[in-house]
Amino acid sequence: MSRDGAREDPGTEASQDGGGRRTGPLAGIRVLELAGLAPGPFAGMMLADHGAEVLRIDRVSAVTAAGERPRPDAMDRGKRTIGLDLKSAEGVAAFKRLAAGADVVIEVFRPGVAERLGIGPDDLRAVNERLVYGRMTGWGQDGPLARTAGHDIDYVAIAGVLSMLGRAGDKPTPPINIIGDFAGGGLMLAYGVLLALFERERTGRGTVIDAAMVDGAALLFAMFAHSAQAGLWGPRGTNLLDTGAPMYDTYATADGGYVAVGALEPAFYEELLARTGLTDLPSRDDRANWPEIRRRLTAAFASKTRAEWERIFEGSDACVSPVLDIGEAVRHPHNAARGTYVEVGGVVQPAPAPRLLDGGREGGHGGLAPATRLHDLSAWGIAEEDAKALREAGVLA
Template identity: 60%
Template sequence: MRVVELASLAPAPFGCMVLADLGADVVRVDRPGGPGAGRLAAPTTGPLQRGRRATALDLKSPDGVADLLRLVERADVLVEAYRPGVAERLGVGPQTCRDRNPRLVYARLTGWGQDGPLAARAGHDIDYIAVAGALEPLGRAGERPHAPMNLIGDFAGGGLLLATGVLAALLERERSGVGQVVDAAMVDGSALLTSFLHGLLGAGGWSAPRGRNLLDGGAPFYDTYRTADDGFLAVGALEPAFYAALLTGLGLADDPDLPAQYDPTGWPELRRRFAARFAERARDEWTAVFADLDACVAPVLAPTEAHRHPHNAARGTFVEVGGEVQPAPAPRFGRTPTATPRPAPDPGAPLDVSAIVDGWPARP
């Protein structure tokens, strides 16, 4: 699968990284002279850029547009993450590209989508998840909503949605013989991620304010706890069997004064007791205590140490690419396993478009 990626910030590069991990030949089209200045300039190195080849084209010049359309003629997918209308003004919009290649899947990733009152407005992850209803439920009781980095809007609701849409459009193309436009919007993807929450709301299972429900830190048996060495343990003992194992590990199984698990009026006391007990030992000591107990208790690992966890090490959940530890491709395939990704291309040595086109023979 041949993918042309117009260089941009995190969400679309992540989606193209996923496609590259799965075996696509992704060519990133950079601006001449590099990504530009500023902290939020599109990076050309790092995990999100792995597995690519790269060229540089000035899409504000006729020659740059002509070269891009040469790539489009032999590509399967084009990915762009401009604001609505920008690609059309540059002369590389969906209709122009599909006139050159009717089988092209033209994938567009934006925050607000290609239409609607906010389509032309700027925004970031925090804005998209706010409007999607995905931000309000996140946070401690009595506190303001708390954004979980930019994982929901940019990556899960953006880049991963883009990759899913591309794969679905390619599958449909095998039946119809023609491509189509994929309109992936981060506000749509963020809303989609709240499907389970909407089910809980409809069933009356999420009725308390933020931070007081079963899965948002309201329940003391689904929360994090500080340990004696200022580490943290994640506790997810929702079901009675796991809760019983949790009490066993904490040495509280025979305590007759513990409130009932599912009685919210007793949750403050349960939390106090759990917090006091977890504070007695270091994180790794507690990890050893729960190693043979199915209590749904796990150490909270920093990104810099996650690759050393025995389970991650055994599965190869992380790999080293170009001397940098980073997440391995996922999911896994039994017959056609993914390879270790190549490092990001050298931004100072863009490939010549003719060399790329020559390596992409015309489709029959």
């Protein structure tokens, strides 16, 4: 355990056997990840976390500038990186040789770009019919917006999700780029890769995955979309789970901190009232009483510090928790006990999830790949003499 509460990186022992081979449920799966913005690398990180061998393909200039040190970014952990000039015929030919020995390609370009480079699905499946080709975009491979620019905020807006986020009477509030980029994008792509690999076991052929952030964001809100259409979900910020209800919200404490309250069930709510001393509150079953309940809760929580409220609610079922920043989250006893955060190469980052348990034995994670002076690509189909020639030509770094 490191001094800040994060578990230290177990190193290669958790992810490799005595012979240096990666272990885990995806051991033996080879992934080519084309460098790009967050969703693609996030999917590659999830696959690497569980044993896949991920080779990241970046620009030659980027790799040369970075040097031979390991990358500290969590989304690069467990991967190796090479630079390859995909605008040259030699670079494209080298990429096809790599793809011939791969199981998965993760591609993050706008529709049509990979085809123009000569590394689209048809190009690569011509040399490897078992290849799973994962395409990660915001809008998808088709549709009126497919070739236009966009960001997370645009995808969740068009999906109908953003309209539901925020407080009553205020404008929609984007929750940073978790819903579109990461949950609706990278996570869905990783899930799609697993589906395609499973299907390949039956058919012997790979497939193309069209992972669109707009689709993924919409899917994440399946329950709420149904509720809204059924008339069970009101305007933004007026519902039980979107800060409309006083028993499901955050409250400021005397020292400028915050607590999160999620006392939805009657028994939990009664515990909340007992521990705050607000047993005389009007019934929450009448929504007309919600403003008064919120006012009283606001005043009560503002009367003590966050630490005082932590002690008051410790061990209770009132569903009241301190709102922690990342540094505090790393040190929280529960997260420290579970190893929710780990320290890899001196960088504290979230640990792989979910956990696969085998008779009580917990799996490990890849960690940062150790630096090496030159990557041996012979196992990927590029002999060392060919790699040397590509390096000398400036095509490979």
